[in-house]
Amino acid sequence: xxxxxxxxxxxxxxxxSDWPDHVPMLLRRLYATRGAADFDAARPKLARLHAxxxxxxxxxxxxxxRDAIVQDKHIVVVGDFDCDGATACAVGVRGLRxxxxxxxxxxxxxxxxxGYGLSPGLVDDLAALAPDLLVTVDHGIACHAxxxxxxxxxxxxxxxxxxxxxxxxxxxxxIIDPNVRGDGFPSKALAGVGVMFYVLLALRAxxxxxxxxxxxxxxxxxxxxxxxxxxxxxxxxxxxRALAGAGLRxxxxxxxxxxxxxxIESSGRDVRTLTAADIGYALxxxxxxxxxxxxxxxxxxxxxTDDPAQARELANVLGEINAERKGVQQQxxxxxxxxxxRVALDGDMPPVLCLFDPAWHPGVVGLVASRxxxxxxxPVVAFAPAEPGxxxxxxxxxxxxxxxxxxxxxxxDAAMPGLIPRFGGHAMAAxxxxxxxxxxxxxxxxxxxxxxxxxxxxxxxxxxxxxxxETHEFDRASAEYLRDGGPWGQAFPExxxxxxxxxxxxxxxxxxxxxxxxxxxGRAAPIDAIHFNGWTGTPPPARVHLAYRLAVDDYRGGDAxxxxxxxxxxxx
Numbered sequence: 225x226x227x228x229x230x231x232x233x234x235x236x237x238x239x240x241s242d243w244p245d246h247v248p249m250l251l252r253r254l255y256a257t258r259g260a261a262d263f264d265a266a267r268p269k270l271a272r273l274h275a276x277x278x279x280x281x282x283x284x285x286x287x288x289x290r291d292a293i294v295q296d297k298h299i300v301v302v303g304d305f306d307c308d309g310a311t312a313c314a315v316g317v318r319g320l321r322x323x324x325x326x327x328x329x330x331x332x333x334x335x336x337x338x339g340y341g342l343s344p345g346l347v348d349d350l351a352a353l354a355p356d357l358l359v360t361v362d363h364g365i366a367c368h369a370x371x372x373x374x375x376x377x378x379x380x381x382x383x384x385x386x387x388x389x390x391x392x393x394x395x396x397x398x399i400i401d402p403n404v405r406g407d408g409f410p411s412k413a414l415a416g417v418g419v420m421f422y423v424l425l426a427l428r429a430x431x432x433x434x435x436x437x438x439x440x441x442x443x444x445x446x447x448x449x450x451x452x453x454x455x456x457x458x459x460x461x462x463x464x465r466a467l468a469g470a471g472l473r474x475x476x477x478x479x480x481x482x483x484x485x486x487x488i489e490s491s492g493r494d495v496r497t498l499t500a501a502d503i504g505y506a507l508x509x510x511x512x513x514x515x516x517x518x519x520x521x522x523x524x525x526x527x528x529t530d531d532p533a534q535a536r537e538l539a540n541v542l543g544e545i546n547a548e549r550k551g552v553q554q555q556x557x558x559x560x561x562x563x564x565x566r567v568a569l570d571g572d573m574p575p576v577l578c579l580f581d582p583a584w585h586p587g588v589v590g591l592v593a594s595r596x597x598x599x600x601x602x603p604v605v606a607f608a609p610a611e612p613g614x615x616x617x618x619x620x621x622x623x624x625x626x627x628x629x630x631x632x633x634x635x636x637d638a639a640m641p642g643l644i645p646r647f648g649g650h651a652m653a654a655x656x657x658x659x660x661x662x663x664x665x666x667x668x669x670x671x672x673x674x675x676x677x678x679x680x681x682x683x684x685x686x687x688x689x690x691x692x693x694e695t696h697e698f699d700r701a702s703a704e705y706l707r708d709g710g711p712w713g714q715a716f717p718e719x720x721x722x723x724x725x726x727x728x729x730x731x732x733x734x735x736x737x738x739x740x741x742x743x744x745x746g747r748a749a750p751i752d753a754i755h756f757n758g759w760t761g762t763p764p765p766a767r768v769h770l771a772y773r774l775a776v777d778d779y780r781g782g783d784a785x786x787x788x789x790x791x792x793x794x795x796x
Contacts, residue, residue: 293323304515461715474497643662
């Protein structure tokens with residue numbers, strides 16, 4: 225089922241005159257509605273990055289790392305099993321080696337064996353590596369027991385994370401997290417990979433100040449920073465756009481690491497025109513698939529290797545795992561759709577949904593929650609057994625604007641202590657563990673909390689449009705401006721337009737997709753459009769109101785364009 229949506233247009237904003245001549249009016253208008261008053265704000269450069277020493281805890285962190293390098297300690301970078309965690313791990317390993325560390329290893333928890341983050345079980349397994357210093361990336365801020373277990377073994381621990389902390393912080397030797405209460409860092413939106421990159425920038429500055437070797441060019445790591453930042457769906461504020469934009473430029477210039485080059489090739493993307501959308505829909509899922517169905521160590525190895533042949537081999541394996549993930553996800557999504565249909569038949573849909581199936585895979589529930597959230601415009605928590613037949617459940621939550629899902633879990637935890645063994649996350653996404661017997665109590669408690677804090681008006685699904693395109697803007701040049709004008713992403717959304725078209729032809733492609741031929745007043749030639757998953761079983765009406773993206777049609781080549789339909793309805 226798909227909820228009916230209302231198309232609303234962003235208010236027009238005056239663009240001003242302080243723009244370079246090469247920036248078309250179309251982009252100036254789009255940038256202005258996203259809060260960018262001039263070109264420097266729209267396309268920020270690395271020179272505008274916030275200073276690394278404004279991150280709290282940086283002095284202690286760089287002293288730990290400086291001493292580890294000088295004293296030849298064994299540093300183990302502990303990653304996480306998503307794309308942000310994998311790229312952060314690769315950045316940490318590569319960067320520390322560039323800055324002189326001779327003994328750097330990496331490790332990552334196995335989702336099925338260790339669960340999330342630095343757990344005591346993972347610490348036990350890491351003992352075989354005999355580390356002197358653990359550096360967590362993209363996790364650690366909630367890993368009190370794991371940090372304590374590591375310290376009990378005499379290891380030092382540096383936590384680098386970007387998740388929201390709980391009421392207390394782990395007893396690490398140093399903590400870098402822009403979201404620690406009272407931290408003065410201006411941008412709270414750094415991804416885990418961005419936090420690790422900042423640590424390396426600060427470490428290089430300390431080494432230089434102390435006369436130690438520090439000539440490493442850390443900008444060579446920005447390809448990985450861009451991928452992790454875009455994949456983690458953090459807001460692309462000016463700081464993150466500077467990081468992601470620089471990384472995309474490196475990738476387009478063919479300067480990416482061997483693993484990313486191989487993943488781009490394996491996914492069939494053109495490196496010269498790579499976009500944030502390509503990262504989000506092609507590269508990141510391949511890296512993520514390893515952590516969802518197999519072992520993220522495969523993904524990290526692909527990002528760390530400098531051997532092109534090994535990188536291609538690993539990229540192909542990741543592609544195969546991702547294909548398997550797609551099949552599992554589609555089956556789970558179909559089952560979730562059926563569950564939602566039953567809820568709808570029972571009457572009014574609640575403001576938050578908890579879904580569970582004993583046959584679901586714990587590594588894919590986040591994708592299902594995200595898909596269902598988009599379907600019904602409500603927060604969704606999807607659960608699966610932590611292991612086949614286990615009473616322990618793993619849940620993944622996705623939220624909508626107006627409900628901070630991690631805070632909602634904290635409120636349930638405060639109201640019913642002990643109900644949720646572990647939870648953590650962001651405003652829009654969170655994870656938790658739960659016993660099967662507690663599922664109903666949790667669902668009821670979460671529903672009561674959401675009903676008390678969420679404005680019902682926010683449950684009205686909307687599609688936010690940048691308005692209509694002029695007839696002359698339906699051309700290849702405009703499509704290329706839009707493609708190359710990013711990076712687009714969270715809080716700096718990819719342009720979406722709307723308009724009314726006559727349907728002059730349609731056909732079904734691949735069982736689920738709808739190919740349209742459209743007529744636009746004032747334009748002689750029809751326009752092709754593709755609506756992925758848009759086939760409902762009945763032909764489209766003769767006249768449609770579409771929300772769409774204007775895209776280059778690489779399949780037909782030349783000056784060909786197409787509309788990528790995001791939403792279709794009959795005109796009002």
